[in-house]
Amino acid sequence: MATGRTHRPATRSRGIPEATVARLPLYLRALTALSERSVPTVSSEELAAAAGVNSAKLRKDFSYLGSYGTRGVGYDVEYLVYQISRELGLTQDWPVVIVGIGNLGAALANYGGFASRGFRVAALIDADPAMAGKPVAGIPVQHSDDLEKIIEDNGVSIGVIATPAGAAQPVCDRLVAAGVTSILNFAPTVLSVPDGVDVRKVDLSIELQILAFHEQRKAGEEHAAADGGGPAAATRTDSAEQGPDGDVPAVMPA
Amino acid sequence: MATGRTHRPATRSRGIPEATVARLPLYLRALTALSERSVPTVSSEELAAAAGVNSAKLRKDFSYLGSYGTRGVGYDVEYLVYQISRELGLTQDWPVVIVGIGNLGAALANYGGFASRGFRVAALIDADPAMAGKPVAGIPVQHSDDLEKIIEDNGVSIGVIATPAGAAQPVCDRLVAAGVTSILNFAPTVLSVPDGVDVRKVDLSIELQILAFHEQRKAGEEHAAADGGGPAAATRTDSAEQGPDGDVPAVMPA
DNA sequence: GATTGTGAAACGCTTCACAGCT
DNA sequence: AGCTGTGAAGCGTTTCACAATC
Known part of the structure; x- marks a missing residue:
């Protein structure tokens, strides 16, 4: 029994808040860009601007990782990376399999951002026999009959589902049964998974709907725009938050 | 003058919390499925399970919209939809343009979830002259030289950026100058936009990195799994949250 | 009896503001 | 003088628990 916590108090893994974890990739991207330009150090202010967050948040985030900065100076870029x-x-x-090699699956297979971050596309899997053997992004597509074997042979623990909605749950079940414990789901469905499996999802249509909501509001608000006067109008909001990143990622501890 | 709030107290548009807005599409999807099965009413418990949230949250969310349920009975599916x-x-x-017709852009153009939700792909735009005229998802690709005209002619206010990272900011600037006020960004960059423009972003690599973080933790935690005994092990977590949905969407009011 | 709608408590995240270090 | 690291305050979100309603 040990601690006896049945449904986990909330997902804060070893003291690092989920919201912080969700931003680390953002900082990493900004830092990598600085590193490529051979910038040796950055202040929290500069890095925050590059990552699109505010500097207090960034410093707080880093404080969960440890004290990696130098007061009066800033952060060492390489060290932070x-x-x-x-x-x-x-x-x-991290070997990854992508299941469902339609347009989206192909796009994911070709996406450069994976390889450069330690992710390796170990296999592409599709249910269509006509796809089998056909190379996508230089990797031959394999038939889904062999899914279990592929997972086991490659020691895959992360699976990406890019199938149509109807196929997602069965595919998910097979991935999990074969040993996958993290799933990135692009199919517009809620997946059920056993305890210990994390699911994250990306739903293209949902993002658009959220934009539409705000867009609709703008249309019905033709006043605040006109009365503030002209001057401070077209200033760029460089450091503002954007997108679904100020997450409460709610990674399903399941 | 009016209220005099200069930088918006936080993005709660007309009393509906952002977190709630981010979940409405989820409820809508679940309700649409029920509607197709001709289910007349649902309880908060059932609908919450279908949407992957808990029922208290769902009821609270709906309470911001008004009192659309019937105590002792539940919610009328059609009415809620x-x-x-x-x-x-x-x-x-909502006419939408997609800029950057690579693998991802093509996948988006072909994605059925848009049309069924009131979004219409008004145009596909790419910088490659070789693409011009080529139909993708039945829509001929147009050259980016004509971007401004396309936006204006179609009254487009929502743009999707699926270009490489380097092209994203220039494309964004042109979209905004032409009148687009909501942007869904798939390029791995932070976009700067003027006030009044909303940006949401989807970053495939970031989602995987978040999964990797949790995956890594699992590997170093071989104890809680083994000692709880066998019984209650393989139970599905049907109603748990998943993915980047328990959002604080941070739609950039910019 | 069942289920909604909602105050109030609990929680986590963000922001402030400044002490502490270089 | 400059910038980090962080307690403490402020806010928004989630969850609880129960009165209101059918």
Whole structure:
């Protein structure tokens, strides 16, 4: 029994808040860009602007990782890249399978951002026999009959589902049964998974609907725009938050 | 003058919390499925399970929209579908342009979830002259030289950016200059936009990195799994949250 | 008896503001 | 003088628990 916590108090893994975890990849991207330009150090202010968050939040986030900065100076770029990579588990190689090689699956297979972050597309899987053997992004597509074997042979623990909605749950079940414990779901369905499996989902249509909501509001609000006067109008909001990142990611501890 | 709030107290548009707005599409999807099966009413418990949230949250969410349920009975499915659609602005037609017709852009163009939700792909735009005229998802690709004209002619206010990272900001600037006020960004960059423009972003690699973080933790935690005994092990977590939905969407009021 | 709608408590995240270090 | 690291306050969200309603 040990601690006896049945449904986990909330997902804060070893003291790092989920909201912070969700931003680490953002910082990492900004830092990588700085690193490529051979910038040696950054202040929280500069890095925050590059990542699109505010500096107090960034400093608080980093404080959960440890004291990696130098007061009066800033953060060492290379050192931070390493620390964040390590924290995210990107110093190791993650074999990933993509199931469902339609337009989206192909796009994912071709996406450069994976390889550069420690993710390796170990296999592409599709249910269509006509696809079998056909190379996509230089990787031959394999038939879904062999899904279990592929997972086991490659030691895959992360699976990406890019199938139509109807196929997602069966595919998910097979992935999990074969040993996958993290799933990124692009199919517009709620997946049921056993305890210990994490699911994250990306739903393209949902994002558009949220935009439509705000867009609709704008149309019905032709006043605040006109009365503030002209001057401070077209200023860019460089450091504002954007997108579904100020997450409460709710990674399903399941 | 009016209220005099300069930088918006936080993005709660007309009393509906952002977190709630982000879940409305989820409820809508579940309700649509029930509607297709001709289910007349649902309880908060049932609908919550179908949407992957808990029922208290769902009831609270609906309470912001009004009192649309009947105590002792539940919610009328058709009525709720209508109310949520209206709230999200989906009863009107939203012309959308997709810029960058690579693998991802093509996948988006072919994605069925748009059309069924009031979104209409008004145009596909790409910078490659070789693509011009080529039909993708039945829509001929147009050259980006004509971007401004396309936006204006079609009255487009929502743009989707699926270009490489380097092209995203220039494309964004042109979209905004031409009148687009909501942007869904798939390029791995932070976009700067003027006030009044909303940006949401979807970053495939970030989602995987978050999964990797949790995956790494699992590997170093071989104890809670083994000692709880066998019985209650393989139970499905049907109603748990999943993915980046328990959002604080942080739609950039910009 | 069942189920909604909602105050109030609990929780986690963000922001402030400044002490502490270089 | 400059910038980090962080307690404490402020806010928004979730959850609880029960009165109101059918």
